[in-house]
C-alpha cells in the first residue's frame with residue numbers, strides 16, 4: 199500500500215497542460231531537470247535548506263511540471279536519502295576519499311551514482327548528463343575525473359557494490375546498506391529491536407503517501423472520498439489521497455481539511471479520548487506550531503463545548519497555528535516553560551515537544567545527515583521542562599499527552615520516566631488501550647503503558663505517546 203501510494207504521488211505531481219509547448223522550446227529538458235536537482239542539493243548543503251520546501255518552489259520558478267517535476271523530485275530525494283550508501287561506493291571508485299572532494303562535485307557524483315544504481319535511466323545517459331553538468335559548474339578537468347569515477351560505478355549493480363562496500367559489523371553494514379548514520383541506526387535499533395531494524399530502515403527510505411485529515415465540524419471524510427481520496431486504515435478523520443495535489447482540494451485550501459500523518463492524528467485523538475473525571479472544558483496545546491494537532495483538537499473541543507488554548511514560543515509558528523484553528527481557539531506566543539496561566543488551569547494538555555524528528559525521516563530526506571547525537575542531549579532538558587509545565591498546568595484528574603515524532607528512547611520513555619520519578623502526583627494511563635479504543639484495528643504499538651507507532655508497521659511516522667493523569 200505505501201509503495202502504491204508513493205508511486206501515484208510521484209506520477210501525479212504538478213500536471214501542467216502547457217508543458218509540451220514549453221518543453222519543445224527547451225533544448226535539453228533533461229539538463230534543466232538535473233540543474234534544478236543540483237541547485238537544490240547545493241542549497242541543502244550550503245544554507246541548510248529543506249528539500250521538501252525548496253524543491254516545489256524551484257520547480258515552479260523553472261516551469262518544470264509533469265514528468266520533469268516527477269523526475270526532479272525522485273532524483274533530489276533519492277540522492278539525499280542515499281548519500282551514505284553512495285559515498286561508500288564512491289570511496290571505492292575514486293582515487294580521492296569522498297570527504298576530500300569539493301562539495302559541488304561531490305553532490306554531482308552522488309546524483310550520478312543514484313541514477314546509475316537506483317533508476318532505470320540508461321547508464322550512458324546518466325554518466326553523460328552528469329559529466330556535462332560537472333563541466334558546466336566545475337570545469338573540464340573535474341569533468342574528466344567525474345567521468346572516470348562514474349564509469350567505475352557502472353561496473354557493478356547496487357547489490358554487487360554493497361557486497362564490497364558494506365562492512366561486516368552489523369551497525370556498519372546497516373548504516374551503508376540503508377544509508378543512515380551509524381548513531382541513528384544504533385538509536386533506532388535500541389528502540390525497535392534487532393528483528394525489525396532492517397524493515398524500519400527500509401521504510402525510512404520510502405516516500406510516504408499523502409494522508410488528509412477532515413477537521414471535525416468543518417469537513418467530513420465522505421467529502422474527501424468524493425474528491426478521490428480513499429478510506430484510511432485507522433483514524434476516523436483520515437483519508438488517503440492516492441494521486442493529485444492536495445492543494446487543489448477546496449477543503450484543504452480553506453483549512454477545513456489538511457495534510458496530516460495518521461500517527462499525528464491518532465495521538466491527538468487519544469488525548470481527546472482519554473478517560474477523565476469532572477469537567478472537560480479547557481484544553482491546552484503547549485507546543486502547537488505549525489498547528490496540525492491543534493486544528494484537530496480545536497475541532498474535537500468544539501464538539502463538546504470545550505475550548506483550546508494553543509501556544510508556541512515562535513511568533514511565525516503561532517501565526518501558522520492561527521491560520522488553521524477555529525476562531526474560538528486562543529493562540530498565544532509564549533514560552534511554554536514560563537506559563538502565562540495559573541497552575542491546574544486545564545483539563546487536557548498536549549505537549550508535543552521539539553525533538554530530533556528521527557521518526558519522520560521519510561518526509562525529510564536530508565534530516566538524517568543534519569542531526570547529530572548532541573541534539574538529543576541538548577533537547578533533553580527542554581523536553582523535561584515542557585513536560586513538567588504540562589503536568590503543572592493540568593488539574594488533578596486531568597490528562598497530559600506527551601508526544602514526540604522521534605522514537606529515540608532518550609526523547610521518549612527516558613524523559614517521561616525521569617520526570618515522573620519526582621512526581622508522585624502523576625499516574626501513567628495505558629496509551630495503547632486508549633488508542634485501540636479510538637482505532638480498533640490498531641496493533642503493534644508495544645506492551646504499554648506508552649505507545650509507539652512505526653513506519654514499517656503502521657505506515658505512519660514513528661510517533662510516541664505517553665498519557666499521564668494528575669492524581670492530586
Ligand SMILES: C[S@@+](CC[C@H](N)C(=O)[O-])C[C@H]1O[C@@H](n2cnc3c(N)ncnc32)[C@H](O)[C@@H]1O
Pocket residue numbers: 462484485486487488489490491492509510511512515532533534535550551552553
Ligand atoms: C514538534 S513541534 C509541534 C508540532 C505541532 N504540535 C503540530 O502538530 O503541528 C514543536 C513546537 O514546539 C515549539 N517550541 C519549542 N520550544 C518551545 C517552548 N519553550 N514553548 C512553547 N513552544 C515551544 C516549536 O516552536 C515547535 O513549533
